[in-house]
Amino acid sequence: MNQNYIIPDEWSIIEEGFDRERVMSSESLFSIGNGAMGQRANFEETYTGETFQGSYIAGVYYPDKTKVGWWKNGYPEYFAKVLNAPNWIGIDVEINGEILDLSQIEISNFRRELNMKEGWLGRNFNAKLKNGIEIEVNIIRFLSLDLDELGAIKYEIKPINNSAKIIFKPYVHSGVTNRDANWEETFWEPIISGIEQGFAFVQARTFKTGFNVVTFMENTVFINDEKQEIISSENSQTETKIQFKHEVEVNPNETTSLVKFGGYTVSTNHSENELVNAAKNVLVQANELGFEKLFQNQKEAWAKIWEMADISIEGDVKAQQGIRFNIFQLNQTYLGKDARLNIGPKGFTGEKYGGSTYWDTEAYCLPFYMATKNQEVARNLLAYRYNHLEKAIENGQKLGFKNGAALYPMVTMNGEECHNEWEITFEEIHRNGAIAFAIFNYVRFTGDFSYVPEKGLEVLIGIARFWHQRANFSKDKNQFVILGVTGPNEYENNINNNFYTNYLAKWCIDYTVELIEKIENEFHSDFNQIFDKTNLSKSEISEWKNVADNMYFPYSEEHGVYLQQDGFLDKDLTPVAKLDKAERPLNQKWSWDRILRSPYIKQADTLQGFYFFEDNFTYEELEKHFNFYEPLTVHESSLSPCVHSIQAAKLGRMEQAYEFYLRTSRLDLDDYNKEVEEGLHITSMAGTWMSIVEGFGGMRVKGDQLHFTPQIPKEWKSYSFNVNFRNKILKVNVSHEGTEFNLEGNENLEVIVNGKSTEVKPLIKTI
Amino acid sequence: MNQNYIIPDEWSIIEEGFDRERVMSSESLFSIGNGAMGQRANFEETYTGETFQGSYIAGVYYPDKTKVGWWKNGYPEYFAKVLNAPNWIGIDVEINGEILDLSQIEISNFRRELNMKEGWLGRNFNAKLKNGIEIEVNIIRFLSLDLDELGAIKYEIKPINNSAKIIFKPYVHSGVTNRDANWEETFWEPIISGIEQGFAFVQARTFKTGFNVVTFMENTVFINDEKQEIISSENSQTETKIQFKHEVEVNPNETTSLVKFGGYTVSTNHSENELVNAAKNVLVQANELGFEKLFQNQKEAWAKIWEMADISIEGDVKAQQGIRFNIFQLNQTYLGKDARLNIGPKGFTGEKYGGSTYWDTEAYCLPFYMATKNQEVARNLLAYRYNHLEKAIENGQKLGFKNGAALYPMVTMNGEECHNEWEITFEEIHRNGAIAFAIFNYVRFTGDFSYVPEKGLEVLIGIARFWHQRANFSKDKNQFVILGVTGPNEYENNINNNFYTNYLAKWCIDYTVELIEKIENEFHSDFNQIFDKTNLSKSEISEWKNVADNMYFPYSEEHGVYLQQDGFLDKDLTPVAKLDKAERPLNQKWSWDRILRSPYIKQADTLQGFYFFEDNFTYEELEKHFNFYEPLTVHESSLSPCVHSIQAAKLGRMEQAYEFYLRTSRLDLDDYNKEVEEGLHITSMAGTWMSIVEGFGGMRVKGDQLHFTPQIPKEWKSYSFNVNFRNKILKVNVSHEGTEFNLEGNENLEVIVNGKSTEVKPLIKTI
Incomplete structure (x- = not known):
């Protein structure tokens, strides 16, 4: 700090x-x-x-x-x-x-x-x-x-x-x-x-x-x-x-x-x-x-926001201040009232990073807004991308893609790309995957499948087409490869076969095909209309599948881990802990080429894949990858600590999880990255919320159930948060004595704690 | 055209x-x-x-x-x-x-x-x-x-x-x-x-x-x-x-x-x-x-330049016009009178490419000026870099290098880097090798070794230090690798183990060590002075050697060729001939990411290495590499056709060599690249001269001898050129009947044609 x-x-x-x-x-x-x-x-x-x-x-x-x-x-x-x-x-x-x-x-x-x-x-x-x-x-x-x-x-x-x-x-x-x-x-x-x-x-x-x-x-x-x-x-x-x-x-x-x-x-x-x-x-x-009445109204309006969005922490004022600062700033930036707006990385606090919409919205902000607001707000965030689909297809065309392949912009105000570094604009294409994942995440959390036939599937088809065209067959590997990309770890540029990107590409195609089949079976008229509009054919779909089924993933037998990209093991793998502190933050001390050829990771990359697709990997796999990558990670993106906090918690490493939590929640208050003068890191603030709810609370959605594996940092007495799950408000209180669940009104919800169904008490009003 | x-x-x-x-x-x-x-x-x-x-x-x-x-x-x-x-x-x-x-x-x-x-x-x-x-x-x-x-x-x-x-x-x-x-x-x-x-x-x-x-x-x-x-x-x-x-x-x-x-x-x-x-x-x-006398003087001054620099071609007016246009523009741009100046890529004909000095000077222009002017001009071009050594060391420091490691700028006016794309400025480091090669080339051609102890060795030590520090040891490969570079083929960025760069790095170290030994033995006082000034030690030199001796070069057993870089075989290797013409030139039609992941080569890259170090490879190796890489080359750099023309001539493919010659000599006159409005391609014009002298004429220096393997395009009757070799002016005339050599005055020079010593007639005056 x-x-x-x-x-x-x-x-x-x-x-x-x-x-x-x-x-x-x-x-x-x-x-x-x-x-x-x-x-x-x-x-x-x-x-x-x-x-x-x-x-x-x-x-x-x-x-x-x-x-x-x-x-x-x-x-x-x-x-x-x-x-x-x-x-x-x-x-x-x-x-x-x-x-x-x-x-x-x-x-x-x-x-x-x-x-x-x-x-x-x-x-x-x-x-x-x-x-x-x-x-x-x-x-x-x-x-x-x-x-x-x-x-x-x-x-x-x-x-x-x-x-x-x-x-x-x-x-x-x-x-x-x-x-x-x-x-x-x-x-x-x-x-x-x-x-x-x-x-x-x-x-x-x-x-x-x-x-x-x-x-x-x-x-x-x-x-x-x-x-x-x-x-x-x-x-x-x-x-x-x-x-x-x-x-x-x-x-x-x-x-x-x-x-x-x-x-x-x-x-x-x-x-x-x-x-x-x-x-x-x-x-x-x-x-x-008049001033006084306006002031009174202001207090009441904020009380309403807090009623749902607050996380309270007992026994740790700095942690409490941190999380509330994050929740407060998020709500100052975006309230979900206007579907034309989105969540800029600096909100209204500085000029850096032109443009208001990054993949941060889908990957980091959506879960927060989904759980703490009416689900219409999250739907608005998805619809924002649906409304920009045509421009994403145009953007794809500019880069040589055809047949309705959509590449969403890296940064945008109105659907058009508005950032101009080739290694970002042209190559940080994993953003397309996050936009698809958000649809999956929304449906999983809200249970509102209606969005898919109405809007989501068209977006997914555009994205699947992009991935299909972006991969090419390597005779040498006898598999499909994706060359020339920048992953979430922007301390690597123009790399080949970024595990995260390849995995996401395969997943996008598989998920789209799965939904097409579901809609064909369950929403027949929607299906016909979408098929016509997008000019889709069965043979095109089978071409997609061929790419997805034969995707290449770089893997090291020696280390038992997927490699962040081809050639990663050529680097000098000295861990961050051995770096001289005077060399940090790297992006202020090292020239770009030196950063690029180093093994140092700006933010979760392979681990971002393990975060999104946790269920597809075993605990042991997560552990191995976390042990391999985290020591090489410098967390110089505000989006980094939260994912690591959640994974450390999952691995039962509460001390490390708490350290990451502090870092993410007080990133700006304590100015970890020496740049708070330039403005706040708004989008990462949603990650702080996730660190508590998904990290310490261990909240996951499985079908219609909410699962928890609650833990608590030893520094805290208790913490509590609310979740709007399918229009039911669940209040969760975790203390060293145990976890209490209260559900507003007389609703029912099956809550699973550490794999076992648990009691949920009804509440007339949560707060 | x-x-x-x-x-x-x-x-x-x-x-x-x-x-x-x-x-x-x-x-x-x-x-x-x-x-x-x-x-x-x-x-x-x-x-x-x-x-x-x-x-x-x-x-x-x-x-x-x-x-x-x-x-x-x-x-x-x-x-x-x-x-x-x-x-x-x-x-x-x-x-x-x-x-x-x-x-x-x-x-x-x-x-x-x-x-x-x-x-x-x-x-x-x-x-x-x-x-x-x-x-x-x-x-x-x-x-x-x-x-x-x-x-x-x-x-x-x-x-x-x-x-x-x-x-x-x-x-x-x-x-x-x-x-x-x-x-x-x-x-x-x-x-x-x-x-x-x-x-x-x-x-x-x-x-x-x-x-x-x-x-x-x-x-x-x-x-x-x-x-x-x-x-x-x-x-x-x-x-x-x-x-x-x-x-x-x-x-x-x-x-x-x-x-x-x-x-x-x-x-x-x-x-x-x-x-x-x-x-x-x-x-x-x-x-x-007065105007008339000035005009008369102008004609006489140009006559003097032509006396030495002209190449005449009989039987092909367009080819004749092309080569003279190239020689004329080079002389309009740089006459070697002012050691502060250099040869800008657009000369005085346009604004594009800020800065006056690129690696073009060493790799392309030096041979022309060496052979057609007093050798003081070539020495001035080398001294230009010696005078900038301190700034090259500073530039290296900015990028994290130490101990006198020098990285010369990609583009400069006064020794400072004045270009600002990371993939070029920070990564197109092979330029450092061309500057070292120019010293080797100068000594080889002029026989003037005195430049080395006076100035050249200091430059070489700075460069060797750079390569030593820039490589890192790959445990995975158990060899030294050079990560994150851009080779001469700028249609690839931030690649690993570019063959050309790795080869040049090893060569620079080997050559520097060889010269250090020679100077230690033959120029003892210079040796001590340089050793002191550069703070060099025997143990440092042996560290360099360790890198050079254990350098990794990507190689394909299947194709029997060195690979341009790691992972090159993952690309879709469709040859240029199969591309739709409407897609050309790629740099005007394709987005950058598409160019990067394609196999298409802007200009000689692996083959540039074969050009510089021809003697280190067999004819069969050259043939294999030419057959592998040329069909993937789009020649969208003005510096590309000349190297390929020389190599095609060497491989006895005179039709192809002639095609490349026309393309390089009339690049601007016929506006091949659709951009002549913006100015002329000055530095590549020296390559046109090389296409004739080194390509068709097959001129090479071996020790104190000049070797030739003369050929002539079937479209020409004859061609002739002059070479100032070690202050002796040799006039060469090649026709379908044979080749004639005349040497100015009563000087002696051993000329070898197709491996055999040949007669050189004395001339009182060449022209």
């Missing part, structure tokens, strides 16, 4: 004391979001110290020109850049003529709190300005779950040692910059700005993509909770910025506050000429409720 | 008839250069049709920011961009108030000639303007070999059907743009412009690199060869552009001409505050000589 300043607390992320060096880390850690928008914890007032400004709107991006050394055919012309959106939070503050700027003055009692239980960000501090005035400042900010185009700020100032003339200068501003930009490039084209009494807006459009956004605000000033008449004589207005000037005289120990409502209305949700009206509408609703 | 409009001629490149579609191709093909600067054959006057403007100054470049999808450690921060230099050739022409613009009017008798014998570019045409005036235009342009900062233009106009008011508007202009640029980026910062009587200049500096360039001109106007008083009342001047206005009244069938002297003085050759004076100085010299 690389930092240790976050104060352990069960429900909040807390920072005490002001340290300029920590500003950018805290901007990431204290980020807030409501699924539709989100933002880093930038200060409202002027801050001239080092900061990383970021406010993001779901689905709004910019297609940056692809630039590579030598152009390679098939590259996407553009790649998606995450855009810093216009600023609506800004409130410059002037006190007796001096601008409040935390980087310039003496600060005491600084405290920041991200209250996860209630969904708000708080900040308070005492400041002594250069002009001698001492003030106490208290700020609350939240992004409303109720009105998801709205954010609210209450900015309170109390002069301590003297009366003060305080000027609040709230603004909206579209002239923002991106961290990730060439030179002085800008991405927002200003359209118009406007003021109508207290309402102000700036409208701007993204270049190229043409997203039209109205950024708006309305403000109220109070002294001691008494609303003040606002005189806005000296407003300033340009095409990109409107700034009001609200002046109040405040006596010592009186409190003045500015309440600012602001946010965005976006052309993805409104017609362009209705954006300003839509903004006014949001404010009408907000004003009707 | 993709075009067929160049008129066959022994000494000139000729185009007849004006076709707008061919303008950009011709701009490349008719390029001129003098080693210090060069330019595409852009028109002097206004041209509003499609054009690719390019004028280039040797060694002047711009370090563009590296942009990649996800940053990889060790990337160079910048990569070199070839910069279009300010324009000095511009002469706008107005005739009776109408601007002359070939894209807008009727043109007849258009003819363009690149006279290679004499080194000038000519253009003439008749034009009928919209205002009814008919004119005849005649333009000569050359870049002086004598004064290499000077270019000269004679622009003649003759009104035919009426008298005309003709305004010449010659200009210099630094506000030029690059084809390869982000959006509207510019690369030249204007500094100042100035006019002193007829002399004008614009001074500008490249951003970042700070090359300071004065672009200058001076003009004279004639009517019927009578110099006219110049009245320049209406000159226009800005910071970036000066344009004069010279007006003349011309009667029908009288000729007016503008003689323009112009060019560059550059801060690489003068102190910055002397640039303007230096420019004036150039003009003083030019004016003293």
Whole structure:
């Protein structure tokens, strides 16, 4: 771990004391979001110290020109850049003529709190300005779950040692910059700005993509909770910025506050000429409720989320804080309300990794959303890919595939590939398998087979076709091989016969064929319709089968393990434990070629296959592979520790499982990878949830039963979580004394613990 | 071939008839250069049709920011961009108030000639303007070999059907743009412009690199060869552009001409505050000589170059034109006068491939310059790398190598790596071997061993160290392996145990050890000095030897060939001949992953090893490997056909050898690769020379003897070439009747033809 300043607390992320060096880390850690928008914890007032400004709107991006050394055919012309959106939070503050700027003055009692239980960000501090005035400042900010185009700020100032003339200068501003930009490039084209009494807006459009956004605000000033008449004589207005000037005289120990409502209305949700009206509408609703009621609603909305999604841990505050931080951030990023959206790897906390959808969604996030939300949310995540099937087929065509073979993009915003490294875009094709696996996983967990004939089978056929065409027959091996791929372990590129990829390819074909047969038998009219639409034939299917049945898997007799890829044993297999710590993380210390020829594994690769297809391998096989690969694994992907935690738990190595758990759950809080400034690792947070539920709890679905093999880290007293299994809410509590199961209402569910059926008590209400 | 409009001629490149579609191709093909600067054959006057403007100054470049999808450690921060230099050739022409613009009017008798014998570019045409005036235009342009900062233009106009008011508007202009640029980026910062009587200049500096360039001109106007008083009342001047206005009244069938002297003085050759004076100085010299004398000198200077470098072919005009075009362009690009310069792959004909030095220099260009110039030129090319040794060691350090291991850059301007694709920059390490081989080749050819103790051995020690560290021991194979490389065949990336690379690595170590021993015995004081300087020890050398002696080479028993790399036989080995022609060239039709997993070979790879180390393999081995690999080779690198031509000749397959010869010699003239618009393939032109001398002529050096196995394509009557072998000039003439050898003066040289000593006649002068 690389930092240790976050104060352990069960429900909040807390920072005490002001340290300029920590500003950018805290901007990431204290980020807030409501699924539709989100933002880093930038200060409202002027801050001239080092900061990383970021406010993001779901689905709004910019297609940056692809630039590579030598152009390679098939590259996407553009790649998606995450855009810093216009600023609506800004409130410059002037006190007796001096601008409040935390980087310039003496600060005491600084405290920041991200209250996860209630969904708000708080900040308070005492400041002594250069002009001698001492003030106490208290700020609350939240992004409303109720009105998801709205954010609210209450900015309170109390002069301590003297009366003060305080000027609040709230603004909206579209002239923002991106961290990730060439030179002085800008991405927002200003359209118009406007003021109508207290309402102000700036409208701007993204270049190229043409997203039209109205950024708006309305403000109220109070002294001691008494609303003040606002005189806005000296407003300033340009095409990109409107700034009001609200002046109040405040006596010592009186409190003045500015309440600012602001946010965005976006052309993805409104017609362009209705954006300003839509903004006014949001404010009408907000004003009707008022700050306090909105705040109350916010707390209630978060209570509802927690009711289902919470995992509580007794006896280990840091572990508790970690898991709640993960669950909180996931829910800030994606709530499953809008089927066009998805779960970006940095959520609304930074710019890194353009594009919102990776295979992370299917491999890591789906199980979390499946178990903690209405199953419609998981279905939306699957439908997102169904809706992009046509573009995946086009993408396949660009790379030379035919006949409806679909290759889903590695990174996407709208179904088109928007990443541009050949070893990733063209070769990290295992993503296609994860998308197929998600369909299997969804059906297994929800029991909702209807998705398959409706949508899933078409996706699977496109994917099976891809694998069939992507493999080629090796005369030398007398089997089918898959050449030139990048596996989940991205510390290998353009390798041949990656075990994970080959296994997944075979599985995809087998599963598709199995479902085709089932649908032919059980859903005859669907079958005919799909057969026609996809132009499928029996002979094509038998060609697929030929590939699946004769797939090659690299295997070492000497070690008794499948090899990550051909030639893996040519490497110098020195374990990670023997590496000098100064060499870590490898991706910051070693050049790429050195990483590539090393045996070091970024994240579960062969073991990812053992995770997905656990039932196809014996305990002894898992043990052998874990013993062979884990010691070579550097876990430099946020997606790595969780899978290893689950497998360590399965192998009964609870200490190791707990270590991995801590690493995954506090990856950002403790900044393991020295990069939290850049934003949080959102998608891996679902892996933390899996580490507890599937790892320690040992939850598995078998047919209509839920199976558990509960264990508990010795550091904990107990832990409990909920699972929405087929619309039945099961509450699980594991302690050193044993495991209790409660089912909401009078429902029935067969729960198997360590292979034996167990008692499930009914509950009228779980919590 | 993709075009067929160049008129066959022994000494000139000729185009007849004006076709707008061919303008950009011709701009490349008719390029001129003098080693210090060069330019595409852009028109002097206004041209509003499609054009690719390019004028280039040797060694002047711009370090563009590296942009990649996800940053990889060790990337160079910048990569070199070839910069279009300010324009000095511009002469706008107005005739009776109408601007002359070939894209807008009727043109007849258009003819363009690149006279290679004499080194000038000519253009003439008749034009009928919209205002009814008919004119005849005649333009000569050359870049002086004598004064290499000077270019000269004679622009003649003759009104035919009426008298005309003709305004010449010659200009210099630094506000030029690059084809390869982000959006509207510019690369030249204007500094100042100035006019002193007829002399004008614009001074500008490249951003970042700070090359300071004065672009200058001076003009004279004639009517019927009578110099006219110049009245320049209406000159226009800005910071970036000066344009004069010279007006003349011309009667029908009288000729007016503008003689323009112009060019560059550059801060690489003068102190910055002397640039303007230096420019004036150039003009003083030019004016003293005058256009006609300068032109005469130009012809004489080229005659001197041809005296030594020419290859004449009887009975095949196209083949003759091809080889002369190659020899001419090589000499336009690099004359060996300035040891800081090198041979860029596009010379002065386009922007593609930033950077001036690739392994092409050592592998392809060195033999040509060695045999056709004073051997000091070849020594300069070697010394270029010696001068960069320290930077190559630094480059190695960045990639994790130690103890003086040197990795030369893949592409460079000044010794630093300036290319940024990991699979090239980090992995195409065979370049290091070519640099070592060049030392061997130089010593073998020139007999000048003195270079080794003076400079060469230090370079070899750095390279041997690199290979020693880059290999690792495979327990599985019980041999040393080299993982993660890209061979000469760039249609494979990140492969393991590339035969060529492994072979070269072993050879480099063996050769270095051999030289160390020789120097220890024969140059004792040098030996001690080098041992100290490089901190070498006997035990280190024996570690190298251990790697070289136990190097692994992939081999197929079934096919009896070394494999290009591990796993090569897993590919679908369908030969190129069976590919649909619509799929070619692959690099324009197939996505990169498809190319990578295919067996198709861009250029000689295993066979490149057979070319370098021919003596280490039997005829039967060469035949087997050629039969295995050539049918899989697409020759989509300009460097490919020449090696195959030489080997086909060696195997007695003269028809195939001739086909390859035509392809390499007329690659650009006939635009085989559909890209001549972008510029010419300069470095491969040396391969054309090798195809004749080493291929058809079968010239080899063995000890102090020159060996030949002469053959002749049936299409030719005879061919002859010269070789400067150890400062003796041998003239070789091969015909169907036999081969004649003449040696300049009364020197002796033992020449072996088909294994037998042959008569060499003395000549007082070869030509």
